[in-house]
Amino acid sequence: MMKAKGRPTKLALVVLACTATNAAAAKLDGSGAPQGGGQVRAAPALQRGSHAALKRTFRAEDLRVTFKNRIEVKFREGSGVRSRGGELALEAGKAVGPSSLAEVDRVRAALRTVRQSVAMKMHPFTEDAAEQLKARGERHSGELLPDPNLWFYVYLDAGSDREVVDVVNALNALDVVEVAYPSPLPVPPADMDRASAEAFQAYWREHARMELPALERVRAWERGEGAQALVAEALPTPKAEAGPAAPGGTNMLTASYVAEQDYGEAAPIGIDTDWLRTQYWNAYGNNWGYTDAEYSWNYSHQDLTQLTGAVLVNGQPHASAAVLGNRNHGTAVVGVLSANANTFGTTGLVHASSVRLSTEWPSTGYDRASAIYSAANQFWNGAVILLEMQAYSSIDCNGDGIVSTGANADLVPSEYVPAIRDAIKFATGNGRIVVEAAGNGNCNLDTAGFAGYFSATDATKDSGAIIVGAGEKLTRNKASFSTYGSRVDTHAEGDWKIVTTGYGDKYSAEGENLFYTNTFSGTSGASPIVTSAAVALSGVMYLRHGSYYAPKELRDVLRRDGTAQATGGKIGPRPDLRKQISHMQNRYTSMHSTDFDGDGRSDAAVWRPATGTWHIRYSSTGATQSIVLGQQGDIPVPMDFTGDARAELAVWRPSTGTWIVRKWDGTTQSTQWGTLGDIPVPMDFTGDKKAELVAYRPTYVGGTAESQWHIRYANGTNATYNWGAISDVPIARDFDGDGYEDMSVYRPATGTWHIRYFSGTHATYTLGAWGDVPVPYKAGNQWNLAVWRPATGTFTTLNIHGGGTVNTVYGIPGDVPRFGDTNGDGTDEYIIWRPSTGVWHNAQFAAFQWGAPGDISMSR
Numbered sequence: 001m002m003k004a005k006g007r008p009t010k011l012a013l014v015v016l017a018c019t020a021t022n023a024a025a026a027k028l029d030g031s032g033a034p035q036g037g038g039q040v041r042a043a044p045a046l047q048r049g050s051h052a053a054l055k056r057t058f059r060a061e062d063l064r065v066t067f068k069n070r071i072e073v074k075f076r077e078g079s080g081v082r083s084r085g086g087e088l089a090l091e092a093g094k095a096v097g098p099s100s101l102a103e104v105d106r107v108r109a110a111l112r113t114v115r116q117s118v119a120m121k122m123h124p125f126t127e128d129a130a131e132q133l134k135a136r137g138e139r140h141s142g143e144l145l146p147d148p149n150l151w152f153y154v155y156l157d158a159g160s161d162r163e164v165v166d167v168v169n170a171l172n173a174l175d176v177v178e179v180a181y182p183s184p185l186p187v188p189p190a191d192m193d194r195a196s197a198e199a200f201q202a203y204w205r206e207h208a209r210m211e212l213p214a215l216e217r218v219r220a221w222e223r224g225e226g227a228q229a230l231v232a233e234a235l236p237t238p239k240a241e242a243g244p245a246a247p248g249g250t251n252m253l254t255a256s257y258v259a260e261q262d263y264g265e266a267a268p269i270g271i272d273t274d275w276l277r278t279q280y281w282n283a284y285g286n287n288w289g290y291t292d293a294e295y296s297w298n299y300s301h302q303d304l305t306q307l308t309g310a311v312l313v314n315g316q317p318h319a320s321a322a323v324l325g326n327r328n329h330g331t332a333v334v335g336v337l338s339a340n341a342n343t344f345g346t347t348g349l350v351h352a353s354s355v356r357l358s359t360e361w362p363s364t365g366y367d368r369a370s371a372i373y374s375a376a377n378q379f380w381n382g383a384v385i386l387l388e389m390q391a392y393s394s395i396d397c398n399g400d401g402i403v404s405t406g407a408n409a410d411l412v413p414s415e416y417v418p419a420i421r422d423a424i425k426f427a428t429g430n431g432r433i434v435v436e437a438a439g440n441g442n443c444n445l446d447t448a449g450f451a452g453y454f455s456a457t458d459a460t461k462d463s464g465a466i467i468v469g470a471g472e473k474l475t476r477n478k479a480s481f482s483t484y485g486s487r488v489d490t491h492a493e494g495d496w497k498i499v500t501t502g503y504g505d506k507y508s509a510e511g512e513n514l515f516y517t518n519t520f521s522g523t524s525g526a527s528p529i530v531t532s533a534a535v536a537l538s539g540v541m542y543l544r545h546g547s548y549y550a551p552k553e554l555r556d557v558l559r560r561d562g563t564a565q566a567t568g569g570k571i572g573p574r575p576d577l578r579k580q581i582s583h584m585q586n587r588y589t590s591m592h593s594t595d596f597d598g599d600g601r602s603d604a605a606v607w608r609p610a611t612g613t614w615h616i617r618y619s620s621t622g623a624t625q626s627i628v629l630g631q632q633g634d635i636p637v638p639m640d641f642t643g644d645a646r647a648e649l650a651v652w653r654p655s656t657g658t659w660i661v662r663k664w665d666g667t668t669q670s671t672q673w674g675t676l677g678d679i680p681v682p683m684d685f686t687g688d689k690k691a692e693l694v695a696y697r698p699t700y701v702g703g704t705a706e707s708q709w710h711i712r713y714a715n716g717t718n719a720t721y722n723w724g725a726i727s728d729v730p731i732a733r734d735f736d737g738d739g740y741e742d743m744s745v746y747r748p749a750t751g752t753w754h755i756r757y758f759s760g761t762h763a764t765y766t767l768g769a770w771g772d773v774p775v776p777y778k779a780g781n782q783w784n785l786a787v788w789r790p791a792t793g794t795f796t797t798l799n800i801h802g803g804g805t806v807n808t809v810y811g812i813p814g815d816v817p818r819f820g821d822t823n824g825d826g827t828d829e830y831i832i833w834r835p836s837t838g839v840w841h842n843a844q845f846a847a848f849q850w851g852a853p854g855d856i857s858m859s860r
Contacts, residue, residue, distance in 0.1 A: 036843025285353025382548025469571025470494025478568025
């Protein structure tokens with residue numbers, strides 16, 4: 001295969017205002033890059049948040065909801081502190097800046113005030129592996145991540161509670177310590193009734209002291225014996241659609257409760273996973289995965305065969321009654337997601353996805369942070385982690401006048417605990433989508449007492465997680481108990497009406513292995529529903545486009561669109577997958593032309609799924625036009641189908657495989673070509689300036705994942721070509737300029753473009769990485785290659801004719817990348833469309849508003 005070559009070219013970035021700019025922009029350095037370039041906002045300097053502002057003086061009474069002999073300590077970034085033989089030491093080769101042995105000696109002196117202390121790192125990796133994961137996460141996210149090697153549990157053998165808080169206060173007085181605090185006790189699961197919650201709390205108050213780890217175990221932990229191995233940066237292996245699961249054993253239950261699982265039905269009550277399945281065959285999580293992090297689960301439930309042999313990523317749950325007694329909670333959560341597709345009981349919203357489990361309380365002792373670190377090392381970028389956790393607030397955040405851990409407890413997201421926030425940052429930095437329960441405290445996260453800790457705008461405070469509130473099923477009002485605030489991103493129902501596995505209040509005749517409930521609730525119940533949206537969207541993204549959502553990108557999709565909440569404090573919209581799938585179509589709309597008037601210029605257009613309306617803004621005159629064609633679920637595919645030099649309005653309907661083309665004489669033609677699961681790619685395969693109907697089918701041919709191009713010619717004949725792998729992105733452009741469009745695919749797994757020319761020869765170029773959006777562009781009337789990276793808003797272009805690559809930041813995460821030749825000079829300009837505002841930003845010309853959130857944008 002021919003390999004493309006080209007030398008990197010530096011580009012001076014021009015900072016543009018977020019609104020209009022008419023500054024003329026010459027072509028770049030002759031490398032054949034698009035016109036314009038720059039940023040719609042200045043790239044922020046990399047910042048890493050610090051917990052130093054959280055240092056405070058502790059009192060003995062503050063230990064009422066903490067362990068009385070374990071504290072959590074984070075040392076200053078670059079300090080080089082490590083644990084050696086259970087003692088804290090300076091690793092000189094890891095120290096950056098003014099760290100010194102004297103600082104560590106002061107730490108040791110503070111710890112010598114008690115009879116004995118033992119220090120252990122929190123994470124489950126070797127120190128070297130943790131460094132690699134940190135570097136990998138920074139490379140993927142473009143953000144500085146907290147160093148997990150600087151977080152420690154310190155176990156204390158102290159004579160009194162006063163001695164414990166004296167140690168904490170002494171540590172917080174040292175500059176080398178970023179923050180220290182007593183380790184919080186486990187918190188009741190978020191659906192517990194008051195009596196059960198009080199019993200849970202009483203158990204842990206009675207067991208609020210942990211055994212000091214034996215030095216043999218500590219040294220083995222430090223050496224990395226049994227440490228979790230790093231997962232390779234590998235992609236999932238696509239496999240065929242899974243059929244219904246077997247029952248899992250004999251049972252008397254024959255009733256199906258699927259009709260009562262209305263959280264999967266159409267908006268406004270459900271999130272519309274049912275509809276998504278009718279449009280995308282793999283919308284039940286096929287080829288994707290999630291990790292549930294909480295206490296325990298019933299692996300033997302007959303409707304949860306996904307848990308048979310499920311990977312326990314950090315060991316078996318602790319054998320204590322308080323842990324195993326809460327397995328109904330985990331069973332209910334996983335049931336919402338993964339109950340079998342069979343003839344009885346319930347069916348999980350994403351039952352075809354792979355499941356892993358991470359317990360907060362493994363056999364080695366309570367370790368919530370390690371549960372998250374372990375989950376962060378599972379699957380691949382874009383995989384989902386569900387945190388079924390909440391935390392006690394140290395301030396009155398629900399306005400009842402007291403700080404309570406009992407009735408009306410002040411419960412907030414788990415990331416209120418600094419070590420948990422940093423672990424979540426580590427996970428999202430490594431590309432994992434984290435869904436986090438907001439908690440059941442009716443707390444306002446914008447309360448002044450939090451001092452901006454839950455800021456929705458301060459990047460240094462942002463864990464990257466999707467925080468989930470709970471709403472009432474029918475009204476979409478905030479549920480009375482749900483924590484809320486500007487940082488709560490989205491919600492689902494949580495008001496004691498969720499039907500799922502576990503508990504037995506709906507069905508229990510055959511014992512625990514066939515327990516079902518119709519009263520699951522809380523932000524615990526809302527979070528797996530939102531997790532199903534994340535898994536479903538991610539699964540479709542990968543199988544259709546070989547890509548994944550960056551954590552903050554998917555969060556932006558869930559924040560921006562959906563079914564609006566009704567009354568109460570802010571809990572965000574409810575997911576509506578029928579709307580939110582449009583973001584994916586925005587990313588990858590396979591448009592060849594948006595020149596709707598034939599003047600040689602790309603016009604700006606949006607298609608509104610809710611009404612099937614095309615809104616066109618012509619580049620040469622600024623005139624506008626609105627035309628109705630299509631319906632919700634269709635995919636817009638404008639192209640010149642008639643040879644009149646004007647792009648016709650056209651949509652492809654996945655549910656029926658029907659192409660609907662509206663000609664400019666007002667007539668409409670419908671043709672069935674393709675089937676559910678195909679990707680429409682209209683292309684001129686005959687060189688007559690008229691597009692053929694092409695259905696790209698990701699499939700297996702002869703046992704290999706080789707995809708098929710099904711071409712229907714104007715005379716009704718057809719042909720099929722094998723070209724591409726199952727997770728490639730199909731792209732049809734005339735890359736060699738011979739007048740015939742070439743079958744081309746972008747392979748995200750390797751960042752390679754595979755072009756099959758009309759002549760039958762082929763070429764391979766390397767440009768891009770997994771998660772990038774392929775966006776070919778024209779320069780001097782020649783087609784070239786480009787990708788856009790959502791996490792950083794960066795275009796990278798490669799001129800395959802004259803050579804040369806260019807990197808330029810244009811846009812921000814959540815934008816939609818486009819190219820277009822709006823002045824008709826044969827060379828495209830950098831264009832992005834901002835869904836949150838409907839504003840088009842053109843790197844060479846003035847920005848303008850055209851479209852609204854939820855629209856699908858088009859330019860080319």
